[in-house]
Amino acid sequence: MILENTQILKVSKNLTEKDDIEKLSFAADIIRKGGTVCFPTETVYGLGANALDSKACEQIFEAKGRPQDNPLIIHLDNADKAENYCHTKDSAGFVKLKHLMPGPLTVILPKKDCIPMTVTANLPNVALRVPENKVAHKFLELCDVPVAAPSANISGKPSPTKAQHVIDDLFSKVDVIIDGGDCDVGLESTIVTLATEPPTLLRPGAVTFEALCDTLGKVDVAQSVLSEMRPDEKAAAPGMKYKHYAPCTPVYLLAGDDDKVKEYILLLSDSDKCALILFSEDIKALSGNINPEAKIIMDMGAKDDIPSHAHAIFSHLRDTDKIPELDKVFVRITGDKSGLNLAVFNRLLKAAAYKIIEL
Ligand code: TXA
Ligand code: MG
Secondary structure (H helix, E strand, C coil): CCCCCCEEEECCCCCCCCCHHHHHHHHHHHHHCCCCEEECCCCCCEEEEECCCHHHHHHHHHHHCCCCCCCCEEECCCHHHHHHCECCCCCHHHHHHHHHCCCCEEEEEEECCCCCHHHHCCCCEEEEECCCCHHHHHHHHHHCCCEECCECCCCCCCCCCCHHHHHHHHCCCCCEEEECCCCCCCCCCEEEECCCCCCEEEECCCCCHHHHHHHHCCCEECHHHCCCCCCCCCCCCHHHHCCCCCCCCCEEEEECCHHHHHHHHHCCCCCCCEEEEECHHHHHHHCCCCCCCCEEEEECCCCCCHHHHHHHHHHHHHHHCCCCCCCEEEEECCCCCCCCHHHHHHHHHHHCCCCEEEC
16 A cells, blocks of 8 residues: 555546546546555446556555456556557457447457566456446546556455445555445456457356357357356466355355245245345235345345346345345346346356255
8 A cells, every 4th residue: 555544535426526536636646656546437346556567466466365366457548548558450359349348348368568467467368448437437547557457345255336345345455445336237347358269258247248249250158157167177267266256145046937936935944044135026026924034135126127136236245244144145046148147147156156946
């Protein structure tokens, strides 16, 4: 840290308050001086440092307790600047993907020498993202250097979608936390690598697999997106081999039709204290039949409102950590793997360590 204490700077989401830019300039200055700043994006909050400064980036690993072999994404305010940090010229894929940037998309390309090996964890490729969120965009523009940033959570915990999550995990470990309100998407960006032929989807997100195929043609899906990695397997994205998105209490996914799920929940014993993260329709159907002392209910939105599920799940999973003496967490899933559902399912699979109760 370069400041004595963490400073929390609240800005308006659309940068309409008169001192917003002044606050972002202060934070950008901290980045250029080698400090650390947490900032909102449309996906989740990031924990940033100057990507050209190895020492600054080391603080990211330290603050998060992140394994050194897990590389960082670099953030830019404009995709045209990518050529300064990675080899985009020979990449037909990058040219095609540019129309999805800014947005919730991360692209992996061969890196240039100016990006230190600390950032890429000794890999020859670098991950690059241009966020769309207004606060992120202005902050990155003011930084005027690429900003390396993983999600702003303690390693292994669900990613932060509200400033309070960042404060809970990283207060006193970073110089600045920019509070720019809740993140719109609520799940981390889609990651696609252009270092394979065809390109490979490494992490699903709000830029869907279908949208990538429309843009790039054939796209492979990394095996780790939907299944557990074998211990001897090499991860395409090193981050995928670590335990992820998990609250303290064991999570179980509930798959099956509405009536069977309702029946299963009604048969759960009250001697187990459970959190139930359910669709609004489930909650309505159960109303009056649940003991609120033993069953804590959380609403992830209407069954067909997938953006609402994406927006709510990390926040609800984090909230379960605040419930004392909880035995189990159950989360309802749709079973669908298309569009944004793939990203929701992928995160929930990891949070549940692949435990699905098929009803
Ligand atoms: O939405 C997001 O992507 C957020 C915001 C802050 O931008 N960031 C984020 O970063 O989720 P992080 O570090 O939590 O996840 C990045 C993932 C990790 O699994 C990492 O292993 C992978 O990207 N990754 C980064 N650089 C890579 C590279 N050069 N090759 C393969 N995988 C890479
Ligand atoms: Mg992360």
